[in-house]
Amino acid sequence: DADVTQTPRNRITKTGKRIMLECSQTKGHDRMYWYRQDPGLGLRLIYYSFDVKDINKGEISDGYSVSRQAQAKFSLSLESAIPNQTALYFCATSDPGRPETQYFGPGTRLLVL
Amino acid sequence: AQSVAQPEDQVNVAEGNPLTVKCTYSVSGNPYLFWYVQYPNRGLQFLLKYITGDNLVKGSYGFEAEFNKSQTSFHLKKPSALVSDSALYFCAVRDMRGAGNMLTFGGGTRLMVKP
Numbered sequence: 657d658a659d660v661t662q663t664p665r666n667r668i669t670k671t672g673k674r675i676m677l678e679c680s681q682t683k684g685h686d687r688m689y690w691y692r693q694d695p696g697l698g699l700r701l702i703y704y705s706f707d708v709k710d711i712n713k714g715e716i717s718d719g720y721s722v723s724r725q726a727q728a729k730f731s732l733s734l735e736s737a738i739p740n741q742t743a744l745y746f747c748a749t750s751d752p753g754r755p756e757t758q759y760f761g762p763g764t765r766l767l768v769l
Numbered sequence: 770a771q772s773v774a775q776p777e778d779q780v781n782v783a784e785g786n787p788l789t790v791k792c793t794y795s796v797s798g799n800p801y802l803f804w805y806v807q808y809p810n811r812g813l814q815f816l817l818k819y820i821t822g823d824n825l826v827k828g829s830y831g832f833e834a835e836f837n838k839s840q841t842s843f844h845l846k847k848p849s850a851l852v853s854d855s856a857l858y859f860c861a862v863r864d865m866r867g868a869g870n871m872l873t874f875g876g877g878t879r880l881m882v883k884p
Contacts, residue, residue, distance in 0.1 A: 696877070757815050760814070
């Protein structure tokens with residue numbers, strides 16, 4: 657987990673607020689992902705990026721945006737948070753040589769009141 | 770579309786007993802299947818994968834998984850469970866979006882190993 661870090665680890669915010677979740681990695685991977693985890697639903701992909709100039713929507717991108725500031729950094733923003741965005745958010749990376757094996761950060765627990 | 774299903778929300782097993790966590794899949798083409806584990810307050814960790822070859826795949830921490838094409842299953846197993854195996858387990862399948870670099874996860878199964 658130390659290779660992929662996420663900040664903050666926990667966040668409480670109010671409906672309508674803009675917040676940013678940050679992810680950094682030291683693995684040197686080009687590919688980065690943002691997921692959200694909800695009980696019983698597993699992990700669902702929000703956005704993914706194959707390099708700094710290649711960003712793609714996942715299955716649940718509505719209400720979210722991302723920024724790939726550098727190879728090592730991939731941020732997720734909630735422009736106007738709503739309560740059903742309360743979830744556990746994970747960042748992950750993968751190596752182009754082994755794309756199916758992903759390395760996850762420790763997660764950010766977000767509560768939207 | 771590729772998908773995996775984990776039919777059990779929770780599996781309870783006594784320490785020292787064998788454990789099985791079930792996963793079934795639905796894919797077009799050859800399946801690439803994975804198991805990940807999530808310990809409390811941690812991100813997911815890769816356990817093992819099946820791409821081709823032997824139907825019994827060995828992974829980390831003494832876990833193994835059996836690929837069964839006729840039953841479209843990829844069950845996770847361990848001969849003797851430890852209390853420290855208690856965690857959330859996710860089955861995943863390679864998704865062909867993004868040139869095959871994506872994973873689709875099941876809903877997860879919580880494994881509880883009791884002393």
